[in-house]
Amino acid sequence: MTVRGVVLSALFAALLVVSSFARVDLGFTPVPITLETLVVMLAGALLGARYGFLSMLLVIILLACGLPLLGGRGGWSLFFGPSGGYVVSWPLASLCIGWLGKYVPDRGWRAYVGWFVLAELFGTAWVYLVGVPWLAAVKHYGLTRALLEGCYPFLPGDTLKAVVTAVVAVPLRAQFPPARLTGAEAVVRETSA
Numbered sequence: 001m002t003v004r005g006v007v008l009s010a011l012f013a014a015l016l017v018v019s020s021f022a023r024v025d026l027g028f029t030p031v032p033i034t035l036e037t038l039v040v041m042l043a044g045a046l047l048g049a050r051y052g053f054l055s056m057l058l059v060i061i062l063l064a065c066g067l068p069l070l071g072g073r074g075g076w077s078l079f080f081g082p083s084g085g086y087v088v089s090w091p092l093a094s095l096c097i098g099w100l101g102k103y104v105p106d107r108g109w110r111a112y113v114g115w116f117v118l119a120e121l122f123g124t125a126w127v128y129l130v131g132v133p134w135l136a137a138v139k140h141y142g143l144t145r146a147l148l149e150g151c152y153p154f155l156p157g158d159t160l161k162a163v164v165t166a167v168v169a170v171p172l173r174a175q176f177p178p179a180r181l182t183g184a185e186a187v188v189r190e191t192s193a
Helices: 004-019 036-064 084-103 109-139 143-148 153-175 179-180 183-190
Strands: none
Touching: 004 036, 004 179, 036 109, 036 179, 084 109, 084 179, 109 143, 109 153, 143 153, 143 183, 179 183
8 A cells, every 4th residue: 555545545535525415316216316426436447446445445434434424424324225235335346447447458449448338337237236226125115116216317327427437547547557646656666676
């Protein structure tokens, strides 16, 4: 771990908190539209697996301590509420995006497609795979109703977030790969010298 990596993890955790205040309540569902999953996707893509995971885990720990970070909400009641499954899925989503990102090409159209697919698989599909059954259990819904209230209305926006992740990740990673951005590159050079 590097100081720069930990600081960037804390900054992404703060960015996630700020993004949670940009929310739209739809009325027919207890799950709001937010920009949180965009930050989850970008944390994995830009910080890599370790620090992307750390940034999302930091948010989870602070929420569990009772800090009202997500749109003014926090504490254990958040985890046991309708959005709890989505929230607890974030660290693993970011970890998988960062870990599998090392197999995405650095440049060209394949890089954009690769980042889009990773963001969709883990920033969207994985989050729904955990969040929708959680919503169903908490609200005592059937799976169909949980999908109608916790998945389908959000798919277009989450697909757009995956596109934004790809558009941002490709040029930034070309200039600042995660090892360079987080300072891990310097640590490897020092230990091998």
